[in-house]
Amino acid sequence: MAAPHDDYAREPRRNPALRVNKERPFNAEPPAALLVRSGFVTPNELFLVRNHGPVPLYEDLAQFSLTVDGLVLSRLHLTLAELRAGFERVTVVATIQCAGNRRNDFARSGRKVKGVGWEQGALSTGVWAGVRLSDVLSRAQVLEGARHVVFEGDDHCYEEQCGKDYTFKYGASIPLHKAMSALGDVILAYEMNGEVLSRDRGYPLRVVVPGHIGARSVKWLRRITVQKEEAPHFHQQRDYKLFPPSVDWDNVEALWAKTPSMQEINVQSAICDPENGSNPGKGPYTIRGYALSGGGRRIDRVDLSFDSGKTWVTAELHRLHDHGDEPRHYAWTLWSYEAKILPSPCTIVCRAWDAASNTQPAEAQDIWNLRGVGGNHYCR
Amino acid sequence: MAAPHDDYAREPRRNPALRVNKERPFNAEPPAALLVRSGFVTPNELFLVRNHGPVPLYEDLAQFSLTVDGLVLSRLHLTLAELRAGFERVTVVATIQCAGNRRNDFARSGRKVKGVGWEQGALSTGVWAGVRLSDVLSRAQVLEGARHVVFEGDDHCYEEQCGKDYTFKYGASIPLHKAMSALGDVILAYEMNGEVLSRDRGYPLRVVVPGHIGARSVKWLRRITVQKEEAPHFHQQRDYKLFPPSVDWDNVEALWAKTPSMQEINVQSAICDPENGSNPGKGPYTIRGYALSGGGRRIDRVDLSFDSGKTWVTAELHRLHDHGDEPRHYAWTLWSYEAKILPSPCTIVCRAWDAASNTQPAEAQDIWNLRGVGGNHYCR
Numbered sequence: 001m002a003a004p005h006d007d008y009a010r011e012p013r014r015n016p017a018l019r020v021n022k023e024r025p026f027n028a029e030p031p032a033a034l035l036v037r038s039g040f041v042t043p044n045e046l047f048l049v050r051n052h053g054p055v056p057l058y059e060d061l062a063q064f065s066l067t068v069d070g071l072v073l074s075r076l077h078l079t080l081a082e083l084r085a086g087f088e089r090v091t092v093v094a095t096i097q098c099a100g101n102r103r104n105d106f107a108r109s110g111r112k113v114k115g116v117g118w119e120q121g122a123l124s125t126g127v128w129a130g131v132r133l134s135d136v137l138s139r140a141q142v143l144e145g146a147r148h149v150v151f152e153g154d155d156h157c158y159e160e161q162c163g164k165d166y167t168f169k170y171g172a173s174i175p176l177h178k179a180m181s182a183l184g185d186v187i188l189a190y191e192m193n194g195e196v197l198s199r200d201r202g203y204p205l206r207v208v209v210p211g212h213i214g215a216r217s218v219k220w221l222r223r224i225t226v227q228k229e230e231a232p233h234f235h236q237q238r239d240y241k242l243f244p245p246s247v248d249w250d251n252v253e254a255l256w257a258k259t260p261s262m263q264e265i266n267v268q269s270a271i272c273d274p275e276n277g278s279n280p281g282k283g284p285y286t287i288r289g290y291a292l293s294g295g296g297r298r299i300d301r302v303d304l305s306f307d308s309g310k311t312w313v314t315a316e317l318h319r320l321h322d323h324g325d326e327p328r329h330y331a332w333t334l335w336s337y338e339a340k341i342l343p344s345p346c347t348i349v350c351r352a353w354d355a356a357s358n359t360q361p362a363e364a365q366d367i368w369n370l371r372g373v374g375g376n377h378y379c380r
Numbered sequence: 381m382a383a384p385h386d387d388y389a390r391e392p393r394r395n396p397a398l399r400v401n402k403e404r405p406f407n408a409e410p411p412a413a414l415l416v417r418s419g420f421v422t423p424n425e426l427f428l429v430r431n432h433g434p435v436p437l438y439e440d441l442a443q444f445s446l447t448v449d450g451l452v453l454s455r456l457h458l459t460l461a462e463l464r465a466g467f468e469r470v471t472v473v474a475t476i477q478c479a480g481n482r483r484n485d486f487a488r489s490g491r492k493v494k495g496v497g498w499e500q501g502a503l504s505t506g507v508w509a510g511v512r513l514s515d516v517l518s519r520a521q522v523l524e525g526a527r528h529v530v531f532e533g534d535d536h537c538y539e540e541q542c543g544k545d546y547t548f549k550y551g552a553s554i555p556l557h558k559a560m561s562a563l564g565d566v567i568l569a570y571e572m573n574g575e576v577l578s579r580d581r582g583y584p585l586r587v588v589v590p591g592h593i594g595a596r597s598v599k600w601l602r603r604i605t606v607q608k609e610e611a612p613h614f615h616q617q618r619d620y621k622l623f624p625p626s627v628d629w630d631n632v633e634a635l636w637a638k639t640p641s642m643q644e645i646n647v648q649s650a651i652c653d654p655e656n657g658s659n660p661g662k663g664p665y666t667i668r669g670y671a672l673s674g675g676g677r678r679i680d681r682v683d684l685s686f687d688s689g690k691t692w693v694t695a696e697l698h699r700l701h702d703h704g705d706e707p708r709h710y711a712w713t714l715w716s717y718e719a720k721i722l723p724s725p726c727t728i729v730c731r732a733w734d735a736a737s738n739t740q741p742a743e744a745q746d747i748w749n750l751r752g753v754g755g756n757h758y759c760r
């Protein structure tokens with residue numbers, strides 16, 4: 001049903017406004033200023049595209065079904081119609097951020113990294129509609145001993161690592177407690193922004209795991225397996241891990257198995273407008289950007305500095321929804337600051353603070369890591 | 381029943397090994413090396429003492445009762461015997477850290493802060509036994525509209541702030557979702573380390589809110605009030621808030637009400653052995669310290685640097701219990717590193733990473749704040 005792994009002939013059309021970071025598989029980010037000027041919800045044509053293989057093409061949806069198996073009492077096979085009719089429809093506003101967001105800063109900090117080169121646009125926010133994963137799993141009845149929920153997509157991927165070739169279906173897992181949590185808001189989505197999912201978004205069905213790295217929000221979802229261990233898939237086992245700065249390609253091999261998989265994202269923010277390298281003039285200027293954190297933790301403050309961090313001013317925060325003290329702030333917080341005058345040359349630094357009093361590290365070089373993930377250093 | 385606020389005549393005896401940071405109210409911390417050499421569980425006589433007033437003295441426990449009121453269907457009055465007999469006894473291993481831990485580093489970074497002067501010993505770990513707060517609240521039946529759970533202690537406090545005097549009972553609140561969470565592990569404790577609570581620990585009954593700042597773990601608990609708003613008490617409204625670096629005593633007043641209360645702690649670590657200022661010699665030496673994070677987030681790595689952060693080595697982690705991917709790592713992670721040789725002078729830097737890929741900021745001056753809270757800069 002889905003395209004073979006080398007078939008890029010039937011890719012969807014994309015918006016030429018996107019900044020293409022890789023053609024095959026297709027990876028592209030919205031320009032930063034356009035992203036935040038578009039408001040809280042990112043239009044489908046501007047949304048981050050993070051693919052690990054060719055986009056599957058479904059010609060006969062009547063044959064589509066989702067399998068739920070593993071440590072469950074009742075194995076399920078659900079058609080899309082059964083999913084829509086048999087479970088409560090819910091809506092979640094969630095930002096999806098790639099773990100590699102801002103990776104290019106690592107390379108610029110002086111040491112090479114491997115991975116798709118992202119600026120600060122490797123994230124977007126959607127209004128997702130679908131069914132609660134917890135409702136589906138409750139129907140299947142999770143058995144004793146289960147700890148992880150594995151999602152397998154229909155996309156065929158190919159990766160080369162340390163001289164070895166890997167060909168596989170995309171797959172990833174999350175801990176069971178997140179899958180079942182009433183505040184966790186994990187859904188199986190069939191719509192974004194009020195429309196059927198587009199092909200790049202995972203049509204016809206995807207997972208949305210709010211507050212976790214984007215890699216766990218598996219697209220083109222075909223199978224959910226409840227099990228004791230994490231997903232055996234490449235992108236769970238041999239990617240999306242945050243290694244110490246002492247680890248390089250010559251000593252990483254033994255560490256893949258020992259290093260925890262990334263799940264919740266860290267506290268993050270970026271200046272999007274003015275864009276890097278642009279000339280915003282002398283002001284007045286409304287500086288804009290985004291901030292977000294993992295696990296639904298609220299952004300409590302965004303600081304801006306015009307003197308490289310010696311003194312700071314406080315930006316104004318804008319939220320689509322305020323969840324108060326509940327850790328369900330899964331959508332980014334946009335921020336703005338009215339600068340009456342801008343220095344020339346204009347160097348602005350920003351950092352965010354979340355509800356757990358965490359803030360960002362100052363320098364990319366301080367947190368350099370082989371795969372260039374978790375880049376949440378101050379944005380300059 | 382409890383002592384009046386100016387009565388320090390009946391304080392308990394304390395261990396002279398403690399470092400006294402304030403006499404009245406009594407605040408003292410264990411010496412850092414002794415703290416980590418004592419292992420995962422801190423003995424009662426070494427445990428951090430953080431009091432906000434005189435220690436209440438209970439002469440007739442038969443008269444003691446806990447009130448549960450506010451937005452509940454059934455108001456409760458529970459004697460200690462009823463608490464012990466009427467609810468399941470549970471045990472939680474949790475580190476309690478004061479939000480002001482490491483405050484002295486802020487002052488040393490060049491700008492004054494107000495508050496008890498703590499080094500890195502403003503935390504300790506206990507094995508707490510008692511009943512689940514969620515069980516007690518379920519018995520009372522929480523009503524619609526409830527959002528916060530207020531704890532009031534029996535200690536009378538006095539504070540002076542901006543020229544005004546405040547006299548009050550100690551009180552603080554946590555969000556309802558934390559109070560009710562099955563993974564939240566909030567308990568009403570009557571024992572620590574297998575013994576009845578000592579007076580400095582909150583005898584006869586206290587709250588333990590794992591993963592949150594110590595200020596929420598109210599001692600000498602007498603009343604629990606479920607309500608829509610946070611606690612009106614001084615220590616919820618006018619303390620334990622993390623202000624921007626631009627805020628000082630001349631412009632803070634309007635910000636108390638607008639700034640969120642601290643709840644979950646941020647990612648933290650410290651070098652405890654060798655102690656600051658000691659001479660550990662040329663090595664070999666086993667360097668030791670602790671690391672912990674908020675919300676039960678696991679510590680995934682501790683890095684040490686002997687060249688001020690240019691290069692890093694990885695410490696060995698030691699946990700009493702491994703909760704896997706469940707966010708219940710409420711006890712600190714101890715760490716050690718066998719250094720074959722030590723440089724002279726010996727400057728070591730450490731930082732921790734948690735399961736949400738957060739790490740510590742490099743410099744105290746980067747995160748300076750008026751009250752000197754949330755000090756989680758690299759430890760040197």
Ligand SMILES: [Mo]
Pocket residue numbers: 050097098099100214215
């Ligand atoms: Mo990603």
Ligand SMILES: [Mo]
Pocket residue numbers: 430477478479480594595
């Ligand atoms: Mo505290």
